[in-house]
Amino acid sequence: MLQIVDINGDLERETKKLEQNFCINDHVDLLIEVLQRLDGRSLAAAACVCRQWCSIVRNDSLWEHLCFGNVSPPPSIGIRSVVLALGGYRRLYMVCVRPVASQLKRRRIDGGESEVVRRVWNRHEVELSLSLFCVEYYERLLGGGGVVGGESRATSLKFLCKAVNVSI
Amino acid sequence: MKRDYPQQNYTFFNGASSISAAAGSGSGSSGAGFSDLRSEVTGKSKMWDEEQDAGVDELLAVLGYKVKSSDMADVAQKIEHLEGVLGNDDGLSQLASDSVHYNPSDLSSWLESMICELNPTVQPLDDSFVNGVTPTGTTAVTSLAVDSSSGFVDDLQAIPGNAIYPPTKKQKPSSPSSGASSSYQPNPIVLVDSQENGIRLVHTLMACAEAVQQDDLKVAETLVKQAGILAVSQAGAMRKVATYFAEALARRIYRLCHKTPQDSPAFQDLLQMHFYETCPYLKFAHFTANQAILEAFAGKKRVHVIDFSMKQGMQWPALMQALALRPGGPPTFRLTGIGPPSGDNTDHLQEVGWKLAQLADTIHVEFEYRGFLAESLADLEPAMLDLREGEVVAVNSVFELHQLLARPGAVEKVLSAVKEMKPEILTVVEQEANHNGPVFLERFTESLHYYSTLFDSLESSGNGGGGVDGGGIAAASNQDKIMSEVYLGKQICNVVACEGPDRVERHQTLTQWKTRFESSGFEAVHLGSNAYKQASMLLALFAGGDGYRVEENNGCLMLGWHTRPLITTSAWKLR
Numbered sequence: 001m002l003q004i005v006d007i008n009g010d011l012e013r014e015t016k017k018l019e020q021n022f023c024i025n026d027h028v029d030l031l032i033e034v035l036q037r038l039d040g041r042s043l044a045a046a047a048c049v050c051r052q053w054c055s056i057v058r059n060d061s062l063w064e065h066l067c068f069g070n071v072s073p074p075p076s077i078g079i080r081s082v083v084l085a086l087g088g089y090r091r092l093y094m095v096c097v098r099p100v101a102s103q104l105k106r107r108r109i110d111g112g113e114s115e116v117v118r119r120v121w122n123r124h125e126v127e128l129s130l131s132l133f134c135v136e137y138y139e140r141l142l143g144g145g146g147v148v149g150g151e152s153r154a155t156s157l158k159f160l161c162k163a164v165n166v167s168i
Numbered sequence: 169m170k171r172d173y174p175q176q177n178y179t180f181f182n183g184a185s186s187i188s189a190a191a192g193s194g195s196g197s198s199g200a201g202f203s204d205l206r207s208e209v210t211g212k213s214k215m216w217d218e219e220q221d222a223g224v225d226e227l228l229a230v231l232g233y234k235v236k237s238s239d240m241a242d243v244a245q246k247i248e249h250l251e252g253v254l255g256n257d258d259g260l261s262q263l264a265s266d267s268v269h270y271n272p273s274d275l276s277s278w279l280e281s282m283i284c285e286l287n288p289t290v291q292p293l294d295d296s297f298v299n300g301v302t303p304t305g306t307t308a309v310t311s312l313a314v315d316s317s318s319g320f321v322d323d324l325q326a327i328p329g330n331a332i333y334p335p336t337k338k339q340k341p342s343s344p345s346s347g348a349s350s351s352y353q354p355n356p357i358v359l360v361d362s363q364e365n366g367i368r369l370v371h372t373l374m375a376c377a378e379a380v381q382q383d384d385l386k387v388a389e390t391l392v393k394q395a396g397i398l399a400v401s402q403a404g405a406m407r408k409v410a411t412y413f414a415e416a417l418a419r420r421i422y423r424l425c426h427k428t429p430q431d432s433p434a435f436q437d438l439l440q441m442h443f444y445e446t447c448p449y450l451k452f453a454h455f456t457a458n459q460a461i462l463e464a465f466a467g468k469k470r471v472h473v474i475d476f477s478m479k480q481g482m483q484w485p486a487l488m489q490a491l492a493l494r495p496g497g498p499p500t501f502r503l504t505g506i507g508p509p510s511g512d513n514t515d516h517l518q519e520v521g522w523k524l525a526q527l528a529d530t531i532h533v534e535f536e537y538r539g540f541l542a543e544s545l546a547d548l549e550p551a552m553l554d555l556r557e558g559e560v561v562a563v564n565s566v567f568e569l570h571q572l573l574a575r576p577g578a579v580e581k582v583l584s585a586v587k588e589m590k591p592e593i594l595t596v597v598e599q600e601a602n603h604n605g606p607v608f609l610e611r612f613t614e615s616l617h618y619y620s621t622l623f624d625s626l627e628s629s630g631n632g633g634g635g636v637d638g639g640g641i642a643a644a645s646n647q648d649k650i651m652s653e654v655y656l657g658k659q660i661c662n663v664v665a666c667e668g669p670d671r672v673e674r675h676q677t678l679t680q681w682k683t684r685f686e687s688s689g690f691e692a693v694h695l696g697s698n699a700y701k702q703a704s705m706l707l708a709l710f711a712g713g714d715g716y717r718v719e720e721n722n723g724c725l726m727l728g729w730h731t732r733p734l735i736t737t738s739a740w741k742l743r
Contacts, residue, residue: 076493
């Protein structure tokens with residue numbers, strides 16, 4: 001009897017040792033795999049967990065996956081350099097992709113269709129988002145001492161955003 | 169006691185319900201559209217005629233209430249009156265629950281007692297209001313509004329014709345609502361039924377325009393003052409449109425049509441930027457034109473765009489980005505921008521060029537820019553433009569061509585200059601309206617409809633659209649909206665107040681432009697389905713996007729608000 005209990009105790013201690021030795025932070029590739037599957041809000045929350053997670057989440061490739069991972073057909077290679085030049089995927093997501101997706105999703109819900117969390121984008125939506133992103137970049141250029149003057153924040157995408165004032 | 173009656177009215181009282189609903193919405197009012205006003209009035213009058221016929225009302229008899237059809241008008245007014253009184257004061261609902269029950273067969277006297285209880289200052293309605301009163305009725309109404317100057321009212325009565333006081337047979341259906349509204353005054357300051365005023369406002373504006381047309385300036389002056397006062401009683405889009413039109417008419421009457429010093433191109437640009445941000449019209453214009461240009465440039469290595477409407481260059485970043493990402497890589501992109509000189513000696517065209525160059529550098533597109541200052545497009549010579557061999561040219565004009573119609577021969581000169589440039593494509597965006605007819609009154613009517621629709625759409629974009637998801641997307645800030653309205657107001661002023669070479673807002677319809685282009689040697693290019701899809705998607709993003717409609721018309725795309733097309737993008741090439 002005592003022996004059996006001991007074996008169980010041994011087993012428990014073994015499992016506990018294994019658990020204690022496994023830390024997700026040591027396996028960054030696994031962590032990235034997991035994070036790739038999150039939506040924008042969760043990613044942002046993940047960035048607040050610890051310094052390591054923060055630096056991983058700030059890596060643009062995660063956001064690239066979030067923006068265009070579900071595009072069919074897959075976006076062309078040149079897009080990356082353009083997006084990076086205009087401010088990066090994280091900014092693209094924040095400024096264009098998220099509002100566009102939520103606006104379009106809202107319209108579809110009104111039409112009675114069910115909501116899909118990670119929708120598949122089509123080519124037109126991608127093009128539209130990129131165009132709007134480019135316009136926003138240009139407006140920021142203009143705003144920094146252009147003829148329009150006054151506001152330093154790009155305003156042409158105001159129609160996409162809610163009224164909360166978030167400084168980027 | 170529950171307010172059962174007004175709700176039952178909704179289904180059973182065919183005639184009365186539309187009036188009570190209208191009165192309720194009249195006082196609450198967030199911009200009943202201009203066209204709605206008219207249809208509701210005519211709808212009301214039809215339904216009233218039917219109700220008067222039968223003996224005892226059958227529908228109510230089913231419920232156990234014996235009400236004679238001839239009394240229906242009376243009862244309807246009282247119900248509406250009651251609704252108005254109850255609706256105006258929240259404390260009254262408690263009072264209503266304490267009241268004594270009356271015999272429900274006697275609907276009419278029950279209502280009267282309710283009203284007397286709730287609002288003891290009000291006299292019970294008498295038949296004189298029902299049987300089509302009314303110059304006195306409406307005068308009472310007017311003098312409420314215009315306390316100090318009773319001189320106006322005398323002037324108004326002196327005006328012959330049906331403008332202010334439409335003939336009695338039409339008064340009958342509308343008088344119950346005006347009667348009801350003028351007899352109860354829950355707050356002493358409150359005016360009158362604003363819907364009734366809305367109709368009167370339109371009549372006044374039209375009458376004023378007619379007077380101006382006939383050069384009857386004294387009458388016009390009176391009417392325009394009256395219109396200004398009535399405009400204040402409205403709310404929302406109607407109020408703004410009416411104010412701008414009244415102001416424009418006043419300017420025309422007093423011949424104040426010179427350009428104000430504020431009208432520098434820099435200020436115009438600023439206003440247009442705000443208009444760009446508030447509503448989708450300019451964005452639609454840019455995106456559809458860009459799509460056409462992109463398709464025309466497919467496979468070409470060196471491209472040159474000549475932009476007649478440079479302003480801040482908002483159209484070109486999107487095109488440059490699309491060119492950068494096209495399969496096969498970007499072409500060499502050359503842009504020539506043409507604009508009016510700004511008054512303050514700064515070369516704003518050059519500054520815009522610098523910013524575009526910066527953008528082009530960022531996205532790795534080879535870019536060359538040249539700016540031309542020209543007071544009018546007709547001053548342009550193709551030789552100045554340095555057109556090179558092997559380059560594909562596109563000419564773009566957004567809201568510029570109509571201004572050329574102010575000077576005879578200008579538009580023909582520009583079109584022949586364009587032909588000399590041998591463009592692959594000419595993209596034109598213009599307002600879809602005929603504001604260039606020879607008769608002033610027709611222009612006035614047309615523009616009244618057009619700008620009312622436009623302001624309606626602005627209004628909805630400001631309010632976050634058709635109630636999508638409650639907290640929705642708050643689109644434009646107030647300042648943007650106001651600036652957009654000023655932008656449109658200047659156009660209104662120009663259409664109505666100016667004449668001759670000063671009147672530059674000479675909009676024409678697609679059909680008219682089509683005739684002009686075809687006789688000059690151009691033929692239409694169909695804007696493809698890509699442009700249509702992109703435009704629809706763009707509109708879906710705007711709050712209030714339900715109201716905007718994209719239509720395809722012979723290969724041209726029209727953006728409109730509900731059923732009314734407002735701007736048109738078309739593309740042309742040399743035959």
